[in-house]
Amino acid sequence: MSNDISLAQGREYLAIPGPSVMPDAVLQAMHRPAPNIYEGALIDMVAGLIPDLKRVARTAHNAAIYICNGHGGWEAALANTVAPGEKVLVPATGRFGMGWADTAQGRGIETQILDFGRKTPWDLDQVAEALRADSGQTIKAVLAVHVDTSSSVRNDVAGLRRVLDEVGHPALLMVDCIASMGCDRFEMDAWGADVALTGSQKGLMVPPGLAYVFFNDRAAAARAKMPRVSRYWDWSPRAEPEAFFQYFGGTAPTHHLFGLRAALDMIHAEGMEHVWARHARLAQAIWAACEAWGTEGPLRLNVADPAYRSHAVTALRIGAPHGTALRRWVQDNIGLTLGIGLGMSEPDDPKGDGFFRLGHMGHVNGQMILGLLGGLEAGMTALEIPHGAGAIEAAAAVIAGR
Amino acid sequence: MSNDISLAQGREYLAIPGPSVMPDAVLQAMHRPAPNIYEGALIDMVAGLIPDLKRVARTAHNAAIYICNGHGGWEAALANTVAPGEKVLVPATGRFGMGWADTAQGRGIETQILDFGRKTPWDLDQVAEALRADSGQTIKAVLAVHVDTSSSVRNDVAGLRRVLDEVGHPALLMVDCIASMGCDRFEMDAWGADVALTGSQKGLMVPPGLAYVFFNDRAAAARAKMPRVSRYWDWSPRAEPEAFFQYFGGTAPTHHLFGLRAALDMIHAEGMEHVWARHARLAQAIWAACEAWGTEGPLRLNVADPAYRSHAVTALRIGAPHGTALRRWVQDNIGLTLGIGLGMSEPDDPKGDGFFRLGHMGHVNGQMILGLLGGLEAGMTALEIPHGAGAIEAAAAVIAGR
Amino acid sequence: MSNDISLAQGREYLAIPGPSVMPDAVLQAMHRPAPNIYEGALIDMVAGLIPDLKRVARTAHNAAIYICNGHGGWEAALANTVAPGEKVLVPATGRFGMGWADTAQGRGIETQILDFGRKTPWDLDQVAEALRADSGQTIKAVLAVHVDTSSSVRNDVAGLRRVLDEVGHPALLMVDCIASMGCDRFEMDAWGADVALTGSQKGLMVPPGLAYVFFNDRAAAARAKMPRVSRYWDWSPRAEPEAFFQYFGGTAPTHHLFGLRAALDMIHAEGMEHVWARHARLAQAIWAACEAWGTEGPLRLNVADPAYRSHAVTALRIGAPHGTALRRWVQDNIGLTLGIGLGMSEPDDPKGDGFFRLGHMGHVNGQMILGLLGGLEAGMTALEIPHGAGAIEAAAAVIAGR
């Protein structure tokens, strides 16, 4: 039987690590006429969004909504807390840690980067050492990426708080939860994060275009001491608006807000604990399949230790050119789109053709993950990439709760 | 690991044998204001639908669109060709063959039913015998269900035409292609069908609400001899309208027509041969998995001979209460909906709890089928239903073209 | 200032007498994946539709939903009550009364037509006379069009019942409410209608594709005496289904049903009395404008007596070629589509270019009607059709409640 035909015609599955699969309820909620932005239902709806957003971040403190993407969220967090010329510590485990540091540099902030590579989590001892070495306490904030979307490393935020406390360093703990919020467990207040931020388009299941920044009183105090915060980034009026437009520093992002309302309704109907448990189980199913495939042939999970693997995204190594070939095959032949190996090049693979990523964040269930994994099985078979047997059965057993 | 949580939250997959998965393009096309039904763009669009519908049925003859479901299509075909008191021959291979016979009876038509059970195709020798026995040629038409959705038996329409020709019987060959058109190969003119009919909601990928009836000159001649055809069912003005409203015997089904336009665009962009080949390959993948599972445990394909299995729907036997239990488990736990075992009861299973069906018609691709099959694997594992190993790998190999 | 540019780019307003303007809520409700038709939420939803439909028709009796258009509804009503060879009386006030008679003829039913022209309502004395003349009581039913969409004549259904009672004639009173239900007051039980029918696409605000037939016990008794009712039209299983598919004589019209649910929610949230009052007031505003325009120039309301004008549609006479010219101008220049003068030709105007109609049914409010009337003002001005002054002010005063 030759593979002379494509089996791609059908409902496509975008399994990249964001934007994630948009729920029908969200898209429907956004398909509506423009609302009045001065009076009426929109104003009440927005007031109700704030507490529901905070429940996702697990904080009793403040929330600010920004019209921007995650990179804008980085800039917003910095603009309110760290002045040009001041310093931040950046323990990085992938491209996005580096990216936040770059955003800081763009604001004239000095960055001390601890590069932990692209496969392993923070070494908290090294972080502690760096903080202790800062005897003058010039480090104003630690920029901590919870899950680095590029590497799928998940870091220990609560552990980082313990280190700060043990060292007695007053730096703010600022956490990028863009890839993790609504997927991997994150507890802002209980874990002692001072600032947390995320975007709309991953675990929160709304098209890209919004960022959410949460901050506690320590962070608010830092804001109060800033020499200047530009109007667009100032989180104070956004978190405590006197007029409706101040929520958004201008015109409200009307359609996204209706989408957000629908997404929050879905999340809280399921319950945060359940949302996290679902993502955990689906991630375990993916790992089980990948480990089975890896018993023969080149496929490897990028992060060796399951304790540090994200439940939202999985980076994989399969060797060039297999990664890119596999992505192309499943897209052209079965309607499945995988993520590229972002920032994951190696000396003998400068374009990163040996890497790919799976997104499994947000609106994702058992049959979707089994379709994703079955698609990888088919692709490796078609391309004659060696792989171990029993992978889908292993994943199905996890999903079955066995 | 206990299975205390549901993994169903995500995009649901409705894998019942119709209505099928609606393409986004179709739903978008239907989300629009009402159009003018007296002048303008709608009128031109409808004229263009007719030839594109005929290309799906593989006929150069006539097409009539009805606002009704498939049962209405049955009635339309009979209303134009067989008068009350006349007789039809019905070779049945499942519930829908019986249903068409019942519709004929409801019109006062005498029915001679050849019941071939619910697992095997027509025995053409028996059909030939029945036709020969009709020395007075009182049988006006043979009501032939191409694929019976309930049993997933696919019958040999071209063979039936040969039998009619060999016997020299003038009865019309009228074919129900509701489950097959746009999925299983069907060639109205080449195979010698006089009438063919289908519904909107399966291979044609539009919500239920329309039926399409195709007829050739022999059928038109039969119509001309009818003592009376009621206005709503009369296919003559629908096929050759002098005014726009006659296409639909009244108000046009505006939104469905836009959906149909989008669906026909998708079908013809892919090409009929490719559409059929895709369905064939995906069906083979399903069969490969089911045969692997069946090497141990109770799962069996309802139709033993692959030559008579539909490429659009697959009926399965797994024994009560496994069928119903499996359906419930995949719906509640992984977001997958399977078809019930329609009309498939047995003496020790009066409610049909031992049967279920998979729909794989229309907007369906490789990753969807692998998700469907992975879901069955997970369900049987969760419910501890014995099943053979290697099923998904077998299916993936078919999909991979290996 | 020359009129060298079009001002049509913008939101179009389809002011034809059906299909009417579709509410966003209805279109949104229809933009969804196909649901399971064997189990689950759809089954419960449909059960809830029936009583809400009956509340619209003001009946405590039976309702059957058909997948068809209004012409199909005519056929359904006849199929259950009048056998071929039997006779009906048809008091007609426009094209649709004639159309229902034609449908009866197509079923082999004898029709006695009382043609009251296209401008005036039934003459109930003539109806009484015809009934009295039927000493053998061979008339099985009176086919009564409540509002004839072509002429916009609204007839006195309660008066017709009184006539039947006074004469003591047992014929069923069957009422076509296609243009009136959900717009003009109609009280099936209180007015003594035995059968009432309507379509989805006018006052009920859902795209064309469904008809609703209501019937009381007298009509059910007539059904019981019919020699045969074909499966598709038989209202008995639809009104009292034992299995879900019987509601629709086959596959359910899934997406239309979700649209219907949304429309019924809107209607009953507003309340039937309020719905009728709104339509009445808006119709009065239209009449006030038309009467003002008519003080100079050719524009005339087709129905002279306000007591017999529909609240859902208004037919107008303006003389050829003004009617067609006006329709074209408002469509090409300001984004407004008017209805053609259906069936309204006259000897010196064989194509009906001197007529047009306004639809004001369903999802229609004050600003829409004022836009419609303002558009007529602009069109008559552009085309230099003489017309009286103060028309919009007169309409605005009605809308203002002054």
Added chain:
Amino acid sequence: MSNDISLAQGREYLAIPGPSVMPDAVLQAMHRPAPNIYEGALIDMVAGLIPDLKRVARTAHNAAIYICNGHGGWEAALANTVAPGEKVLVPATGRFGMGWADTAQGRGIETQILDFGRKTPWDLDQVAEALRADSGQTIKAVLAVHVDTSSSVRNDVAGLRRVLDEVGHPALLMVDCIASMGCDRFEMDAWGADVALTGSQKGLMVPPGLAYVFFNDRAAAARAKMPRVSRYWDWSPRAEPEAFFQYFGGTAPTHHLFGLRAALDMIHAEGMEHVWARHARLAQAIWAACEAWGTEGPLRLNVADPAYRSHAVTALRIGAPHGTALRRWVQDNIGLTLGIGLGMSEPDDPKGDGFFRLGHMGHVNGQMILGLLGGLEAGMTALEIPHGAGAIEAAAAVIAGR
């Protein structure tokens, strides 16, 4: 006739000055699954957006798209051109001129404000005087609001360029076209603007969430001299990206981009000159009605001189409490929403209850405007606010081209 019922149930018309009425084509284009943001169709589509955006702004120079609202657009323009401590000149004719100045202040920029009130345009002589007085040429930029949405004053941008040239002042001419682009004629290159910016939600007919900043080589040179531009606001990589994500400084605003594509298709299909002519004519129709009403009673156009009235928004004075009362009446009774009198308080009307605004931007045609004006007529009648006669006829005559 008492006004005891609401006539609001129907399609609502949001006639506020932004967000404007969203075209169905735009909302449909946004109702789609998330696309791949790394490869494929989205990447090509975005490349095609840039030249089509520039055609709207009438520039051959550079365009940058930002995920933000108009206030973010203000900040973006400043961030690339004026450093903290530097100075800008702000000739203000309403709240939004003041708002841009405030944004500048928030960035530590010194502002010299020329307040021309809220009813009249810039006095270019005063501007010239201020520029001449800046002998040290410390003014880096003039922040010029083309149309101030709050006052509906339209200023003479080309005239301002002439003043700069005559004075020989090198300050950049930066123009806020938020309310005007796609409505009022604006020619960036021909008029000599160095920077122009707008938002997505007014003349460009897409939900709020994007800002577009256009800049020429002079502005690019100013950017090159900036000591630092933060990553999110830096327009250089956005205008000349090396990688796709740089267009948006991070994740692309996927769904808005599809909406933008649809909107640009509509705009260029109509043609910029035609778009401007349509807005001009519709504005003239509004003025004609308002002037007629104003012959008796309190209604007045806020801007006396037609040469300085916007074609996109019209601010009106009617005296407290009539403005607010009128807005409420048309909303509650006829489904029409008007804009509040933003920032238009007066000593005896501290809450601005005597003002209101009409938005007539983007997706707006003749019948909509006539509905809007008819609604005002009805509202003033209902509330017994004195007003002159013949207003709608005057407007209709303009729309008719008479």
